[in-house]
Amino acid sequence: MTTLLTPDELEAALRTIGAERYHNLHPFHKALHGGRLTRGQIQAWALNRYYYQASIPAKDATLLARLPTPELRREWRRRLIDHDGTEPGTGGVARWLKLTEGLGLDTAYVQSLDGLLPGTRFAVDAYVHFVRDKSVLEAIASSLTELFSPTIISERVSGMLRNYSFITEETLAYFAPRLTQAPQDSAFALAYVKEHARTVEQQQAVINALKFKCGVLWSMLDELDYAYVAPGHIPPGSFRPQDDR
């Protein structure tokens, strides 16, 4: 890219990246909502995804510390509250543990991260480090996958409720608030990026940040697919499903 885009052209370029690279296109996502996974495979997904959820507030905190204005910090602080809650048992991370519990996993085991796939750890840590080490503009741009998450969440929730007898609305309660939180978060991040990416280099950096983040989410599903679907090589020490209904 060598020409400067208008803010709307930049938005269109970012939306194209989502349309081509977001993890709703991954075979593991399709198998998950299409009813083709066992309970054990879904447990593996929830256990691994816990590390993503638990790391999101840490990555938001590293960014918060670098934001230059009260307005920006106030906005970003809301994300921390959304994930960590205001007291024990509230917030997104606690709600994710309701999901793992509802799937029959022991909460202390999930929180210990003992069963995590090594590749999940690498992908999630790469996201946290990206946000810590890159510019504020790139860090904010890397959250823009959330522009696309309401669609995948709706597809996942309706598909899982329809296709698995052991999944209830209560088990999937994590996702309902995300349907309003994600659009609010991504609208703010998109407006920020459209206003602040003013040079060709900055626009390219924003585009690359979103590609990077799509790669993080994609590789998390690659790891799950390889370990738990095909060829099914579970790394030593990682979670082994007991129950393959």
Ligand SMILES: O=C(O)c1cc(C(=O)O)c2c(n1)C(=O)C(=O)c1cc(C(=O)O)[nH]c1-2
């Ligand atoms: O269910 C999903 O597919 C999905 C995707 C994403 C995303 O696109 O990054 C997030 C979430 N969920 C989510 O629940 C969440 O809290 C979240 C925070 C962020 C972020 O980058 O700050 N992405 C996402």
